[in-house]
Amino acid sequence: MKKFVPLTVLAALAAAPAHAQGQNDPAGSSPLLGALNWVQGTLLGNLATTAAVIAVAIIGYMMLVGRFDWRRGIVTLVGIFIIFGAVTIVAGLRSLAGG
Numbered sequence: 001m002k003k004f005v006p007l008t009v010l011a012a013l014a015a016a017p018a019h020a021q022g023q024n025d026p027a028g029s030s031p032l033l034g035a036l037n038w039v040q041g042t043l044l045g046n047l048a049t050t051a052a053v054i055a056v057a058i059i060g061y062m063m064l065v066g067r068f069d070w071r072r073g074i075v076t077l078v079g080i081f082i083i084f085g086a087v088t089i090v091a092g093l094r095s096l097a098g099g
Contacts, residue, residue: 043083052080
Protein backbone atom coordinates (compact mmCIF):
# COMPACT_ATOMS: atom_id res chain seq x y z
CA MET A 1 0.00 0.00 0.00
CA LYS A 2 2.87 2.36 0.75
CA LYS A 3 4.23 2.00 -2.79
CA PHE A 4 0.80 2.42 -4.37
CA VAL A 5 0.27 6.02 -3.19
CA PRO A 6 3.55 7.47 -4.60
CA LEU A 7 2.99 5.62 -7.88
CA THR A 8 -0.51 7.05 -8.13
CA VAL A 9 0.76 10.57 -7.49
CA LEU A 10 3.54 10.09 -10.04
CA ALA A 11 1.06 8.82 -12.64
CA ALA A 12 -1.22 11.81 -12.02
CA LEU A 13 1.65 14.25 -12.42
CA ALA A 14 2.89 12.55 -15.56
CA ALA A 15 -0.57 12.77 -17.12
CA ALA A 16 -0.84 16.53 -16.50
CA PRO A 17 -0.35 18.67 -19.62
CA ALA A 18 2.95 20.49 -19.97
CA HIS A 19 1.94 24.15 -20.11
CA ALA A 20 5.46 25.51 -20.41
CA GLN A 21 5.88 24.07 -23.89
CA GLY A 22 2.80 25.80 -25.22
CA GLN A 23 3.87 29.30 -24.19
CA ASN A 24 5.52 31.84 -26.46
CA ASP A 25 9.04 33.10 -25.99
CA PRO A 26 9.27 35.82 -23.33
CA ALA A 27 9.86 39.41 -24.34
CA GLY A 28 13.52 40.33 -24.66
CA SER A 29 14.73 36.78 -25.25
CA SER A 30 15.67 37.40 -28.88
CA PRO A 31 19.39 38.05 -28.21
CA LEU A 32 19.59 34.93 -26.07
CA LEU A 33 17.80 32.84 -28.70
CA GLY A 34 20.13 34.24 -31.35
CA ALA A 35 23.17 33.24 -29.33
CA LEU A 36 21.80 29.75 -28.68
CA ASN A 37 20.98 29.30 -32.37
CA TRP A 38 24.56 30.30 -33.20
CA VAL A 39 25.89 27.71 -30.72
CA GLN A 40 23.58 25.06 -32.21
CA GLY A 41 24.70 25.95 -35.73
CA THR A 42 28.34 25.74 -34.68
CA LEU A 43 27.92 22.40 -32.89
CA LEU A 44 25.95 20.84 -35.73
CA GLY A 45 27.59 22.59 -38.68
CA ASN A 46 30.82 22.25 -40.59
CA LEU A 47 33.03 22.38 -37.51
CA ALA A 48 31.32 19.41 -35.86
CA THR A 49 31.23 17.46 -39.13
CA THR A 50 34.94 17.97 -39.64
CA ALA A 51 35.72 16.96 -36.05
CA ALA A 52 33.56 13.83 -36.42
CA VAL A 53 35.28 12.84 -39.67
CA ILE A 54 38.69 13.27 -38.03
CA ALA A 55 37.59 11.22 -35.00
CA VAL A 56 36.31 8.37 -37.18
CA ALA A 57 39.49 8.48 -39.26
CA ILE A 58 41.62 8.26 -36.11
CA ILE A 59 39.55 5.29 -34.91
CA GLY A 60 40.05 3.61 -38.28
CA TYR A 61 43.79 4.24 -38.18
CA MET A 62 44.03 2.87 -34.65
CA MET A 63 42.21 -0.28 -35.80
CA LEU A 64 44.58 -0.56 -38.77
CA VAL A 65 47.71 -0.52 -36.62
CA GLY A 66 46.19 -2.76 -33.95
CA ARG A 67 46.21 -0.23 -31.09
CA PHE A 68 42.48 0.15 -30.79
CA ASP A 69 40.79 0.49 -27.39
CA TRP A 70 37.24 -0.73 -28.02
CA ARG A 71 35.71 1.17 -25.12
CA ARG A 72 37.13 4.54 -26.18
CA GLY A 73 36.14 3.93 -29.79
CA ILE A 74 32.57 2.99 -28.95
CA VAL A 75 32.22 5.95 -26.59
CA THR A 76 33.48 8.26 -29.35
CA LEU A 77 31.05 6.86 -31.91
CA VAL A 78 28.10 7.04 -29.48
CA GLY A 79 29.04 10.65 -28.72
CA ILE A 80 29.05 11.48 -32.42
CA PHE A 81 25.62 9.89 -32.87
CA ILE A 82 24.24 11.84 -29.88
CA ILE A 83 25.65 15.16 -31.14
CA PHE A 84 24.25 14.80 -34.64
CA GLY A 85 21.01 13.20 -33.46
CA ALA A 86 20.36 15.80 -30.76
CA VAL A 87 17.68 17.64 -32.74
CA THR A 88 15.81 14.41 -33.46
CA ILE A 89 16.17 13.21 -29.85
CA VAL A 90 14.77 16.48 -28.47
CA ALA A 91 11.92 16.50 -31.00
CA GLY A 92 11.00 12.97 -29.97
CA LEU A 93 11.07 13.84 -26.28
CA ARG A 94 8.91 16.91 -26.87
CA SER A 95 6.35 14.89 -28.81
CA LEU A 96 6.22 12.35 -25.97
CA ALA A 97 5.65 15.17 -23.51
CA GLY A 98 2.70 16.40 -25.56
CA GLY A 99 4.34 19.51 -27.00
